[in-house]
Amino acid sequence: MEQHEGGGGGGEGGLTKSAAVAACTAMAVFYVAILYSPTLVLRLPPPISFKSYMIRRFVCAAISSVVSLVVCFFILPITRRDASNLFGVYGIRLDHTWQALVFPLSLTSLMYSGSFALKFLSMIQASNEYLNSGGTVSVVCMKTILWKIVDWVVSLTSSISSWRNYFVAPLTEELVFRACMIPLLLCGGFSTYTAIFLCPIFFSLAHLNHLLEVYAQQNFSLVKACLVVGLQLGYTVIFGAYASFLLVRTGHLTAPLVAHIFCNFMGLPVIFSRRSDCSFLCSLWFSGIVIVAFVLGMLSFVWMLFPLTAPQLYNTTTEKCSCWHGYCNWS
8 A cells, every 4th residue: 555755665664574563562551561660660558539530640641642743753763744743644634623523423323222222212201201290390300300411410520430431541542552553554565455454453452451451459359350351452443443444544643532532432243132111012012122223233334344444525635735544444
């Protein structure tokens, strides 16, 4: 696959496949290892609270991201012209922002059609139960619902775990495992599809530390811990490939970032529903609708995958452009 003059094709600027893989491996290891440096290396006292513990991790993740960006600057064959638009090398751009927000978010939401169907059915059932019990839809009722939504938003923004799941983790992981690694792998000589499916392997390596945490902190057996973490690693590989695909197709880091935040918020897609709070026929009805919604959503996702990620939607030009992510010559 061809790249632009500065980014280079395979091996340009002295960057080889082995060097690219070594750099990506080092970044993945460093991203995890630095999280344990405050206690193991700096010998700092244990954090006094979960909040202080998470703040330490936030600082470590930020340092890891900055170090990875700087290292990539020296490894990648960046010319003077590229250096003037350095953020563009990493896919950090301000142009076509609304496209990078709306289209990938709409595409990703199709995978959660089953989840949305279940939420909608649950809301309908709760509303019917409320009305059957003598409740009425009034202004007071609507205000109560509105205040509950406001309270939920406030509690979400004030939660340190929410900041980790919806801001720090997505941002730092996308910077390291997409913005840095995709250009490295492509400039190292890997094909587009190889880079897309190789990048998630490094992404999954960064989650292997969860095996130790699950095994040690939750008192799981080694087999159960391996199964739990194995499922998580499988999901990270699939999502990592999808996020890499988004960056390569769009050249815009916002695309995988918004998909990452949304998936963290939604969790695993709901495929079917088992309800114990209603009759067998009711449970069967719920499950059937959810399954149909999930299947239709996935079919729509596959159908719209390439149209909603067309490079022309996210870039003013796709010919003879400064392309570090492969969208100029996608095939």
